[in-house]
Amino acid sequence: xxxDQHQHPLDRGLRACAAALETGEIGAGELRxxxxxxxxxxxxxxxxxxxxxxxxxxxxxxxxAGIPYAAKDNYCAIGTRTTCASRMLExxxxxxxxxxxxxxxxxxxxxxxxxxxxxxxxxxxxxxSYFGAARNPWDHERVPGGSSGGSAVAVASGSVPFALGSxxxxxxxxxxxxxxxxxFKPTYGRISRYGLIAYASSLDCPGIIARSAEDCAIVFDAxxxxxxxxxxxxxGAVDSCSDALVQPLAGLRIGIAASSFGAGVDDDVSxxxxxxxxxxxxxxxxxxxxxxxxxxxxxxxxxxxxxxxxSSNLSRYDGVRYGHRCENPTSLDDLxxxxxxxxxxxxxxxxxxxxxxxxxxxxxxxxxxxxxxxxRLIAYDFDAAFERVDLIVAPTAPTTAFKLGEKIVDPVQLYxxxxxxxxxxxxxxxxxxxxxxxxxxxxxxxxxxxxxxAERRLLSAAxxxxxxxxxxxxxxxVAR
Amino acid sequence: MAFDGEQLKRVARLARLRIDPDQLAxxxxxxxxxxxxxxxxxxxxxxxxxxxxxxxxxxxxxxxxEVTETDMAEALLALAPDSQADLYLxxxxxx
Numbered sequence: 001x002x003x004d005q006h007q008h009p010l011d012r013g014l015r016a017c018a019a020a021l022e023t024g025e026i027g028a029g030e031l032r033x034x035x036x037x038x039x040x041x042x043x044x045x046x047x048x049x050x051x052x053x054x055x056x057x058x059x060x061x062x063x064x065a066g067i068p069y070a071a072k073d074n075y076c077a078i079g080t081r082t083t084c085a086s087r088m089l090e091x092x093x094x095x096x097x098x099x100x101x102x103x104x105x106x107x108x109x110x111x112x113x114x115x116x117x118x119x120x121x122x123x124x125x126x127x128x129s130y131f132g133a134a135r136n137p138w139d140h141e142r143v144p145g146g147s148s149g150g151s152a153v154a155v156a157s158g159s160v161p162f163a164l165g166s167x168x169x170x171x172x173x174x175x176x177x178x179x180x181x182x183x184f185k186p187t188y189g190r191i192s193r194y195g196l197i198a199y200a201s202s203l204d205c206p207g208i209i210a211r212s213a214e215d216c217a218i219v220f221d222a223x224x225x226x227x228x229x230x231x232x233x234x235x236g237a238v239d240s241c242s243d244a245l246v247q248p249l250a251g252l253r254i255g256i257a258a259s260s261f262g263a264g265v266d267d268d269v270s271x272x273x274x275x276x277x278x279x280x281x282x283x284x285x286x287x288x289x290x291x292x293x294x295x296x297x298x299x300x301x302x303x304x305x306x307x308x309x310x311s312s313n314l315s316r317y318d319g320v321r322y323g324h325r326c327e328n329p330t331s332l333d334d335l336x337x338x339x340x341x342x343x344x345x346x347x348x349x350x351x352x353x354x355x356x357x358x359x360x361x362x363x364x365x366x367x368x369x370x371x372x373x374x375x376r377l378i379a380y381d382f383d384a385a386f387e388r389v390d391l392i393v394a395p396t397a398p399t400t401a402f403k404l405g406e407k408i409v410d411p412v413q414l415y416x417x418x419x420x421x422x423x424x425x426x427x428x429x430x431x432x433x434x435x436x437x438x439x440x441x442x443x444x445x446x447x448x449x450x451x452x453x454a455e456r457r458l459l460s461a462a463x464x465x466x467x468x469x470x471x472x473x474x475x476x477x478v479a480r
Numbered sequence: 481m482a483f484d485g486e487q488l489k490r491v492a493r494l495a496r497l498r499i500d501p502d503q504l505a506x507x508x509x510x511x512x513x514x515x516x517x518x519x520x521x522x523x524x525x526x527x528x529x530x531x532x533x534x535x536x537x538x539x540x541x542x543x544x545x546e547v548t549e550t551d552m553a554e555a556l557l558a559l560a561p562d563s564q565a566d567l568y569l570x571x572x573x574x575x
Contacts, residue, residue, distance in 0.1 A: 095555040188535040202534050231541050232534065300518045311495060318496075320568050325561035329571045337498035349497055353488065353511055356495040370521045372531030377524070379532060412513050428535020452535075 010034060011475065014067060014161035014215035021066045028066030028110070029055075035068035035112050038159040046134045047144075047153035049073045050081050051113040059108025063218050063242075066108055070154045070163040072147075073114035074121055076195040077101045080111075084197050085129035086119045088317050088324045088343030098195020099230065100164060100206055100223045107222050115150030115163060119345045120314065121171055121199045123147050124417055127408050128347045135404070136178060137476040138442055142401040145175030151209045152179040156476060162210040162219050168199050169302050170396075170421025172207030173433035177396035177445020180435045182462070182472055184208045184216040187452045188428035189234035191220075192227035200309035201232070203302075203425040212472050213434065213462035217241040220455065234453075244456040245463040250284025252461060254448075255389035259295045260420055265398040272444040273395045276436035279468055280393075280461075290385045290392065294377045295423060301378065302422040303415055304358050304371035310348075311355025317343060350411065379427040386451040391461055394420045396433040396445035420447060430455050434462045435471035443474070483512040 009020035009031065020026045026034075032054075039051055048070070059065045071077065074084045076094035078101075083089045097105065104111070118128040126149025127133040134149040136142040137157045144153045148165030152175035155163050165172040167185035176183025184207055191206040198204060206223070208216045224238045254277070261270045277287060319325040319339025326342055329335035344352070358367035385392060398417055407414045424431040429452050436446035450458035466472050485504035488511065492499045499507065553566060562569040 092559065095552065095559070189538075228541075228543060232536070232538070234536060294524070297520055297524055300521050303514065304518060304521070315496075319561065320570055321556070322559035322561075331571050332573055333496070335571055336496040340496055341498035344497070350507070350510065350514070352495050352497060353491050353507070354514060357483075357487070357491045357511070357515075360491065360494060367518060367521070369531050370524065370526060371518075372533060373526035373529040374521060374524050376529050376532035377526070379535070411510060412517055415514070415517065426535075 008034065010038065010161060011158050013211035014218055017067055017161050018063045031066060032068045032110050032112060035159055038157070039113055039154070042157050042159060044135065044140065045137055045153050045157055046132055047115055047150040047157065047159070048113040049083055049085065049116055049131050049150070052080065052111060054110060054112070059106070062107050064104065064107035064109040064222055066110065068110045068112045068160050069104065070113045070115050070151060070160045071101060071111060072117050072151050072163070072165050074117060074166060074197040075101055075164060076197070077111055077114070080114060082114065082197070083130070084120045085117045085131055086343065086345065086348070087130050090130065090324065092322055096195065099192035099227045101195065103223045112160065113154070115148070115154055117150055118147035119348050120197070120310070121147040121166055121168055122310070122347055122351055124170070124174055124414055125407065126150065126175070127404060128345060130345060133404055136401045138180065139401065142403055142442070143178065145178035145397070145401060147171040148207070148209065149175045152176050152181055152183065155179070155181045155209050155211065158475065162208060162215055165207045165209050166196055167205045167207040167425065168203045169306060169425050170418050172209060173421050173431060173445065173447060174397050174418070176209050176433045177443065178401040180443030180471070180474060180476070182210055182212055182216055182435065183433045184213070184220065184459070185424065185431050186220060186224065186455050187234065187430045189232055190224050190238065190453070190455065192230040192233050194227055194229040198313040200306040201313060202309060203306055205425065212466050213432065213459050214242065214245055214466070216432070217245060217459045217463070239456060241456050241459045245460045247460040247464070248284065249280055249461060249464045252285040252391065253288050253389040254280055254285050255288050255290035255385050255392040257290050257292045257295065257392065257394070259292055260394035264416060264419060265395055266400070266439070268439040269395050269399060269444050272437035272439055273393070273446050276446050277393060279465060283464060283468065288389050290389060292381045292385065292423070294374060294381050297374045298378055298423040298426060299415060299419055301371040301374040301426060302418070304367050305375065307351040307355035308359050308368050309355070311352045311359065314344070314348070314352055347411070375426045378423055382427045382429055382451070390450070390457060392449040394447045396420060396447040400439050400442035400444060424449050428452060430458050432458055432462050434465060435474065437471055483515055484508055
């Protein structure tokens with residue numbers, strides 16, 4: 001479905017913007033100005049931390065030439081403030097481009113802003129930002145999800161056709177689900193992490209938020225591929241995903257694990273996702289019951305490993321070389337301890353404490369080593385499942401967007417909402433959240449997961465679903 | 481798993497994070513609840529399972545020993561909260 005042709009190109013997605021530029025329906029400068037105007041008109045959503053009035057690119061052609069986009073504020077872009085939504089980096093100006101930013105720059109895409117996030121990408125609601133919570137455009141009293149909440153809001157509200165997020169435990173997919181847009185996390189290592197400020201290095205994965213799987217594929221084709229600046233970057237050629245979207249769903253085997261629809265998953269969210277699965281079946285896909293026997297251990301494994309890696313990565317913030325520094329330090333230790341206590345918010349501190357604890361002498365084997373062993377069991381579960389099926393389906397999040405403040409007081413409750421997303425990060429496999437319907441007026445996301453490096457299969461299945469449905473074209477009432 | 485204020489003080493020292501004494505009880509109780517979330521790991525059937533540190537199973541790559549970065553000392557020092565004559569300044573360590 002191509003949407004209403006009378007809508008502004010920004011309301012119709014990336015492909016439509018590119019077509020409008022190609023035909024001269026709109027100029028690149030005009031498109032950028034409209035994107036900036038919309039961003040400025042929607043400051044109540046608090047999607048952006050910074051906006052840039054850059055001249056539009058001189059690159060004349062290509063699917064991203066002249067396309068305005070936004071990046072989560074944990075990507076370094078030369079000359080821009082890059083805060084990670086933290087007081088620690090409130091005034092940090094990046095002196096280099098992340099590889100993804102450089103690659104997008106070379107296509108002629110225009111970075112118009114840096115988006116809000118949970119501090120250092122640690123959170124699932126965007127409420128843990130030093131700059132205040134972003135708000136869900138479907139209901140301003142609800143969270144947009146996180147940690148890439150600002151990027152999801154920017155796309156859902158129509159200010160940009162795509163935005164970069166990062167996904168360490170679901171941080172692209174869950175906000176995409178909450179905001180009714182498409183969120184794509186590729187295989188670990190497919191997109192370079194160079195210049196993405198580290199949270200948990202073995203889990204961090206750059207991701208794309210856009211209106212559709214087709215738009216995600218266009219951006220993925222532009223930014224994926226080996227990067228010698230990232231030692232964990234995957235080698236091997238990346239086949240075009242946008243060239244491989246038109247593949248029939250007929251014959252596809254889609255695994256469905258009862259545990260993904262189990263305790264904690266809202267009944268109506270389950271109903272919406274199961275209803276959407278009928279479309280896959282209608283097009284000839286087969287649903288196959290599978291077992292992911294260690295799924296219940298994904299949350300504990302993730303919340304040991306991610307804080308452990310975070311405690312190490314965030315040790316670089318010492319108040320000496322860059323970042324926040326306390327006033328009048330009396331000793332080097334005082335400088336470190338007060339700069340870090342003042343610069344980091346409560347949740348970041350909590351994860352540093354937990355990570356430091358699970359890595360400390362006497363606790364390493366019981367927590368960190370054991371979590372890494374469980375991580376392998378979870379990866380084995382996926383290996384076994386993908387012997388039998390092509391894709392695995394689940395509700396992206398157990399609920400729709402929750403109210404601001406509803407879960408912020410209880411970290412355990414907030415962590416539990418990542419139940420269906422963290423496994424893909426632990427195993428490193430690609431996954432996508434696509435809009436699948438509504439529950440009480442709020443968007444519901446359906447997650448598809450594929451085997452490592454099977455992005456073409458994943459995106460084509462999502463594309464075929466979106467050709468037959470229009471959930472991804474539904475808009476909240478914020479754009480003009 | 482019990483986790484009290486004394487343990488939090490030890491961890492805070494390791495992490496070089498100042499913590500106010502009046503926050504010890506509340507914060508250690510929060511962390512104790514999170515540690516409770518990890519209880520299932522103790523029963524996990526992990527005997528003989530190799531720990532997984534990285535999803536792709538690749539080791540660190542080596543690159544050729546060539547200078548690739550330009551001199552960015554000026555740009556980097558410009559980010560420092562306090563510097564002088566190409567040096568980062570910190571409180572006196574030695575008297």
